[in-house]
Amino acid sequence: MTILIRGGTVVSATGSALTDVLVDGERIVALVEPGSTALGSNLAAAAARVIDATGRYVIPGGVDCHTHMDLPFGGTSSSDTFETGTRAAAWGGTTTIIDFAVQFKGERVQDGLAAWHEKAAGQCAIDYGFHQIIGDVNDESLKAMDELVAEGITSVKLFTAYPGVYYSDDGQLLRAMQVAARNGAVVMMHAENGPAIDVLREQALSRGETAPVHHGLTRPWETEAEATHRVLMLAQVTGAPLYVVHMSARQAVAALQAYRDQGFNVFGETCPQYLYLSLEDQLSRPGFEGAAWVCSPPLRPRAEGHQDELWKYLRTNDLQVVSTDHCPFCMKEQKDRGIGDFTKIPNGLGTVEHRLDLVYQGVVDGRITKERWVELCSTTPARMFGLYGRKGVIEPGADADLVVYDPNGHTSIGIGVGRTHHMNMDHSSWEGFEVDGHVDTVLSRGTVVVDDGAYVGAKGHGRYQKRALCQYLT
Numbered sequence: 001m002t003i004l005i006r007g008g009t010v011v012s013a014t015g016s017a018l019t020d021v022l023v024d025g026e027r028i029v030a031l032v033e034p035g036s037t038a039l040g041s042n043l044a045a046a047a048a049r050v051i052d053a054t055g056r057y058v059i060p061g062g063v064d065c066h067t068h069m070d071l072p073f074g075g076t077s078s079s080d081t082f083e084t085g086t087r088a089a090a091w092g093g094t095t096t097i098i099d100f101a102v103q104f105k106g107e108r109v110q111d112g113l114a115a116w117h118e119k120a121a122g123q124c125a126i127d128y129g130f131h132q133i134i135g136d137v138n139d140e141s142l143k144a145m146d147e148l149v150a151e152g153i154t155s156v157k158l159f160t161a162y163p164g165v166y167y168s169d170d171g172q173l174l175r176a177m178q179v180a181a182r183n184g185a186v187v188m189m190h191a192e193n194g195p196a197i198d199v200l201r202e203q204a205l206s207r208g209e210t211a212p213v214h215h216g217l218t219r220p221w222e223t224e225a226e227a228t229h230r231v232l233m234l235a236q237v238t239g240a241p242l243y244v245v246h247m248s249a250r251q252a253v254a255a256l257q258a259y260r261d262q263g264f265n266v267f268g269e270t271c272p273q274y275l276y277l278s279l280e281d282q283l284s285r286p287g288f289e290g291a292a293w294v295c296s297p298p299l300r301p302r303a304e305g306h307q308d309e310l311w312k313y314l315r316t317n318d319l320q321v322v323s324t325d326h327c328p329f330c331m332k333e334q335k336d337r338g339i340g341d342f343t344k345i346p347n348g349l350g351t352v353e354h355r356l357d358l359v360y361q362g363v364v365d366g367r368i369t370k371e372r373w374v375e376l377c378s379t380t381p382a383r384m385f386g387l388y389g390r391k392g393v394i395e396p397g398a399d400a401d402l403v404v405y406d407p408n409g410h411t412s413i414g415i416g417v418g419r420t421h422h423m424n425m426d427h428s429s430w431e432g433f434e435v436d437g438h439v440d441t442v443l444s445r446g447t448v449v450v451d452d453g454a455y456v457g458a459k460g461h462g463r464y465q466k467r468a469l470c471q472y473l474t
């Protein structure tokens, strides 16, 4: 089955040009200059289907390298399954997710991984891979890190946050980083000072400060900047490649920038919520409303200037990736466990469907170029996590993961008639957002899964992707 995408502007990380894209089966087989007869004088007649992309962009499918489908958290689980979450992702032009398999305390790494394979197998609308959370660093789990690399799981996530759950002490972090330095895995780090935050939380509760805003006030930027600086130093000691996830504090990115400038293989991602949302505008809404925006790290005060600085760091490549940290919870029977005690609110927002549109708004607003948009959302995440060549690029031989994007379209995000929202949530983290641009058509490995805005994909189409080692090291 051949598909010709005709008349569009192919946008890549390095440039843009009017180019037709020919797909055969699951792969891109040719890029054709408009009017070229090199492959015959009437390609369109030979193709089984022609997609007219005139006036639109053709971009490599989005790679969201940070999602949590069906993740147990605080006695409940994130509300999107692999089925509902990957369908919503497809709707928004994301054709690959990398989700986090979890080794819980006392569990074997291999058993944690097997549980995630079971959750995802046969359920996904788009392709998927895994990182492995090592929640219990010990001799056995360190040994398992070599097996993970062999199975295409070339990144592990460690935490300086959540004591008693995922937390590793500095000695454990160091030992895991030594293994990564040897076997080439990327160490992903949730960098917040968990033990200090726990004290601030207890003190706030004992003063009767129970509202959602106190989630933010008890995780001040210093606790992120301190932990970030600490793990940067440990990366320097061990030589492990380090990728700091969901960076929200400008001071933490400034520390990362300083080490990048010295030539270390250290990287950072941020997420749309840290670019657009804030403690003042969302987290401190009256009553319990702010609970919808409880996530960690927290939405930061706009008065502290984080949001604009993060956009700048995206422009200067001090931050390399925009992922979502998609981890949705409903207000009813999930977030509402924290009424009267903000520490019991499950942490997370739902964004997997909206990332391409939200970051494209940065192009419209003049913050980044359209090429940088593609690089941040697709090309670099693919390179960072060993998928490049197959994913993240439009060239012959690559998987035909393609998005026809209308730069003159419009997307109204939220719940209700004419609004876009397909995640399994009873609210939207982005209700009322009006953004430029629109995902029209999406192909996943040569199969049309979104056709002119309508989902036509199928559960089980998505395949597990074994990943190579990081392709972004300097």
Ligand SMILES: [Zn+2]
Pocket (backbone or CB within 6 Å): 190, 245, 246, 296
């Ligand atoms: Zn995290």
Ligand SMILES: [Zn+2]
Pocket (backbone or CB within 6 Å): 066, 068, 325, 327
């Ligand atoms: Zn996360």
